[in-house]
Amino acid sequence: VSAVANPDVNTGAAIACQPVIVGAGPAGVRAAEALVAAGLRPIVLDEAPRAGGQIYRQPPPGFKRPKSALYGSEHRKADGVHRTMDALAGRIDYHPQALVWHNEGKVLDVLIDGETRAIPYSHLILATGATDRVLPFPGWLTPGVYTLGGSQVALKYQGCAIGADVVFAGTGPLLYLVAYQYARAGARVRAVLDTSRMADHLAGVGGMLRAPGLLAKGLYYMGWLRAHGVPIHNGIRPVRVLGEDRVAGIVWRDARGRERQIACDAVGYGLALRSETQLASLAGCHFDFNTQDRAWLPARDRAGRSSVSGVYVAGDGAGIAGADAAELAGERAGLALVEDLGLKVDAARMQDLDKRLADIGRVRQALERTFPFPTDWAESVADDLVVCRCEEITAGALRAAVTNDGARELNRVKALTRIGMGRCQGRMCGAGATELLAHALKVGPEEVGRLRAQPPVKPFPIRVMSGGKP
Amino acid sequence: MSLLKRLADVERAPVAFVLDGQPCDALQGDTVLTAVLTHGERLRQSEFSGRPRAGFCMMGACQDCWVKTEDGRRLRACSTFIESGMRVVTTLDAAVGDATAAWPEGDA
Numbered sequence: 178v179s180a181v182a183n184p185d186v187n188t189g190a191a192i193a194c195q196p197v198i199v200g201a202g203p204a205g206v207r208a209a210e211a212l213v214a215a216g217l218r219p220i221v222l223d224e225a226p227r228a229g230g231q232i233y234r235q236p237p238p239g240f241k242r243p244k245s246a247l248y249g250s251e252h253r254k255a256d257g258v259h260r261t262m263d264a265l266a267g268r269i270d271y272h273p274q275a276l277v278w279h280n281e282g283k284v285l286d287v288l289i290d291g292e293t294r295a296i297p298y299s300h301l302i303l304a305t306g307a308t309d310r311v312l313p314f315p316g317w318l319t320p321g322v323y324t325l326g327g328s329q330v331a332l333k334y335q336g337c338a339i340g341a342d343v344v345f346a347g348t349g350p351l352l353y354l355v356a357y358q359y360a361r362a363g364a365r366v367r368a369v370l371d372t373s374r375m376a377d378h379l380a381g382v383g384g385m386l387r388a389p390g391l392l393a394k395g396l397y398y399m400g401w402l403r404a405h406g407v408p409i410h411n412g413i414r415p416v417r418v419l420g421e422d423r424v425a426g427i428v429w430r431d432a433r434g435r436e437r438q439i440a441c442d443a444v445g446y447g448l449a450l451r452s453e454t455q456l457a458s459l460a461g462c463h464f465d466f467n468t469q470d471r472a473w474l475p476a477r478d479r480a481g482r483s484s485v486s487g488v489y490v491a492g493d494g495a496g497i498a499g500a501d502a503a504e505l506a507g508e509r510a511g512l513a514l515v516e517d518l519g520l521k522v523d524a525a526r527m528q529d530l531d532k533r534l535a536d537i538g539r540v541r542q543a544l545e546r547t548f549p550f551p552t553d554w555a556e557s558v559a560d561d562l563v564v565c566r567c568e569e570i571t572a573g574a575l576r577a578a579v580t581n582d583g584a585r586e587l588n589r590v591k592a593l594t595r596i597g598m599g600r601c602q603g604r605m606c607g608a609g610a611t612e613l614l615a616h617a618l619k620v621g622p623e624e625v626g627r628l629r630a631q632p633p634v635k636p637f638p639i640r641v642m643s644g645g646k647p
Numbered sequence: 648m649s650l651l652k653r654l655a656d657v658e659r660a661p662v663a664f665v666l667d668g669q670p671c672d673a674l675q676g677d678t679v680l681t682a683v684l685t686h687g688e689r690l691r692q693s694e695f696s697g698r699p700r701a702g703f704c705m706m707g708a709c710q711d712c713w714v715k716t717e718d719g720r721r722l723r724a725c726s727t728f729i730e731s732g733m734r735v736v737t738t739l740d741a742a743v744g745d746a747t748a749a750w751p752e753g754d755a
Contacts, residue, residue, distance in 0.1 A: 224707060224726070231706055236656070236676070237676035237728065238676065239656075239659045239660075239675050239676045240656045240659075240676060241656060241658070242655055242656055246655075308704055308706060308708040308709075309704065318693075318698065318700065320650055320688055320689050320699050320700065320701030321650055321701065322703070323702070323703055323704070323705060324703060324704050324705070324709075326704065326705070326706060327702070327703060327704045327705030327706060328705075330705040330706055330725075331651065331681075331705055332654070332655075334678075334705075335651075335656075335676075335677065335678060335681045336653060336654055336655035336656035336657065337651040337652060337653050337654065337681055337685065338651065338652045338654050339650070339651060340650065340651075340652060341652050362654045362655060363654050364652070364654065422688060422689070422699050423648075423650060423688050423699075423701075442650075443650070453708075566703065566709065566711060567710065567711075568695060569693065569695040569696055599710075600710035600713075601708065601709050601710045601711075604704075604708045604709060605703065605704070605708070605709045605711075635707070635708075635710070636710060636713075638720070638721055
């Protein structure tokens, strides 16, 4: 296979064909499968110890719950992804626990086993997934507040609940799923606080009928929670977390504007998901603002080709569409890569994938109508709210950058305030900073720019950089 | 009081470690985050406000859960497994070695 010449060599010397896939979730695994089926041998780099991504994350060895307990209704899909990855052993070069921290000049810098290595590629499929999207509110730094995805990771990966008496707040399909999973696992779920209104849910039902299975699951979780005495409140806004050194409760404003509170020792919180796009940014991919995700995403064609030749994006890292779409998009990007090498591909299969991805795209629109982003958040934020959890930078500091320094763009605000410059590189504060800046300037979020990625995209011990073991 | 509550998969081998000088038992396959927060209520203190922190995203993105060890190493608690004899420190003023980290520092 290494004899296959890279057809778009523009770096001078001819390099052997070496495809690399970043991420071993549903998209990365299906991409690897497609490349192997075409006779290629990709390198697969993944941060986790075992394949599956976040959605199908596998617990460490020694955990015994069956997959039906870990993944519920999705356990067959999870098992399919895991088995596919297992079957690829020996036909791919798989590096688990590998942190890709830079991407420049068709070379990845990767931390593996405490040492950083340069891995050149001819083709790159970025299947980097997503994390929870959050908008800060008072008390969000208190121990016991976790993201919805994090709450789920604690349960499926470690067999732990984030607390004994848990409130789940925010919006999106994950809100109800995690609440259901916690209650089923024996945690006391004190309430589900959904920022979306009943009217939003009703408005979304029509579109959700395109995906009757998904709709039925969502209605089942809601019905099960109500039947088991879990109060569900819609149209809420989180006001503050109570407690100093740990969570003691949560205050929210209900749909009628009244402040209410409930005692709890943990809060799971999230507002749908945000894509991990740093490696596409460092590759120089062109980004477009996506109004549905309310975020900048790498521009791509239907198959996942980015604006940079030889770089492909697939799965939630290319735009939020969920695990089923990620499997399809991973395979689709893999087939695009094979096609771009001039190798034979199954045209009918590609058309089928395109059609199914388009169908899921329409369901995604209905989901967004059902669980809309709370666009009124910025106006409710007091100046003393800490927006950046890394360096505890406040909304007031950001607003001062606008009022006093005339900042009109996110990277300028970053330079002035350090928002987005801390350890998380804007992963946790980026959505909030964007909303605050747009609100302060009275423009849309697409008008304030995009936080540029900086290497290393995640921190690691500095002794590694100087060549020693950490 | 612990922050996290174990609900399942508790029949694993114990792993002895030390948390702020106190001997503790974790379970084989626990992350450092799980090991610490099934005993205590924080992983670290913020170097800005001194306030306690206990992680947030659990998936290696938020970088809220970096802890120190007595020998000056820094570990991301959600993605590092507990090891026998590990000595974890959650206080801000604890003596640590020269192990600063390569935090991303770009000019914007």
